[in-house]
Amino acid sequence: MKMETETNQNEAARPAPPKRPGSKGLIAAILALVVLGGLWALGYWPRAARSRQLAAAAQAQQHALPAATAVPAREAPAEVEISLPGTIQAEIETPVFARADGYIKRRLVDIGDRVKAEQVLAEIDSPEFEQQIREAEAAVRRAQSALRQAQAAHQQALANLGLAEVTAKRWQVLVDRGVLSRQDGDEKRSAYEARRADAAAAEANVQAARENIAATEATLQRLRELQAFRQVRAPFAGVITARTIDVGSLVSAGSGSSLREMFRIAQIQTLRVFVQVPQSEAAAIRVGLACSVEVEEHRGRRFSGQVSRTSNALDPVSRTLLTEVRTPNPEGLLLPGMYATVHFQLRRNNPPLLIPAAAFRNTAKGPLVATLGEGNKVHMVRVKLGRDYGAQIEVLEGLKPGQKVITNLTDEIAEGVRVRPVAPAKPAAAKEGGPAR
DSSP states (O other), X not given: OHHHHHHHHHHHHSOOOOOOTTHHHHHHHHHHHHHHHHHHHHHHHHHHHHHHHHHHHHHHHHHHSOEEEEEEOEEOOSEEEEEEEEEEEEEEEEEEOOSSOEEEXXXXXXXXXXXXXXXXXXXXXXXXXXXXXXXXXXXXXXXHHHHHHHHHHHHHHHHHHHHHHHHHHHHHHHHHHTSSOHHHHHHHHHHHHHHHHHHHHHHHHHHHHHHHHHHHHHHHHHHHHHHHTTEEEOSSSEEEEEEOOOTTOEEOSSOOTTSOOSEEEEEEEEEEEEEEEEHHHHTTOOTTOEEEEEOGGGTTOOEEEEEEEEEEEEOTTTOEEEEEXXXXXXXXXXXXXXXXXXXXXXXXXXXXEEEEGGGEEEEXXXXXXXXXOGGGBEEEEEOEXXXXXXXXXXXXXXXXXXXXXXXXXXXXXXXXXXXXXXXXXXXXXXXXXXXXX
């Protein structure tokens, strides 16, 4: 204790060290910085709070704007494929009627049979033809006999004419000499003129007999040719598509509405497909244009075709151009009467724009499209629409390439309204082994 007391007394008796001259300035600077920091903090925190409040209000106001999905309008491809419905018909299809009256003696073909040109299809039993031919032959013989009689009468008339001419000349000489009276000379001359008329009439009878022979021979030839029609033959190579007769059926010659056809034959090696092309595409259709034909029964396979002709006039009711497409059918897979889809590849010099089908609205003034302008303001534009592809639609007038159009049209999206642009939703990737969702 005594030692500690002595130590403390010694330290107390030791003189204090001298103060450094710059310590007061350092303390003053530190105090000034503290004061300035406090003043800056007092000014900064209220302004930061206000900025946060304004940002929150702006963000809330931004989120309060209606969301709008906008996509740019893009040009359609220069080459476009159009698919139109068509009806397949045979290149040649015709009914076969009888050219002779009678009963069916034999039927040699049935539906579905392929036949060659001039192949016998059926035979007609017509016994009355033999009788008609014999009557025609007898008429020819009668006409020939009449011709011979007319020729004999003509020869006799010529002989009488020669005698009358000589007699008239002799009597004229005697009349000139005064031996006979003029009355006698006039009588002989009148007899000569009568014989001339008889000769002319006989010659006309000969000509009439010859013409009668020609007529009866023509009738005989017609009957003989009709006799050959007892065999019904195919007019061209094809397939039998219909049959309405059988053995024993009574048939009559002709093709009137009251007469039934015996067969119907079609040529299907090359088929015709008739398509109604709308007016908007009629200018691009030309003879020789290549195309393809597809039927549901052979899905995935396209048959080559070519435009063979058009009507060169639009139907005033449907405003469509009747177009005929020819397609080869060597395998016989296509059948007349089938419904087909014809695909045309058309090239357009001025391709239109494409927008999503949901981007337009039908109004009383016509179709309108909502475009996204400066400041994210909506501007409604009247457009002229073209072909509808389902998910997309063509715009012919009213828009420019790259102009953004709004696809989610709601009642909040109207002219002059500010919107909040959002990116279009990307389709989710399809799961492996399952369909895309």
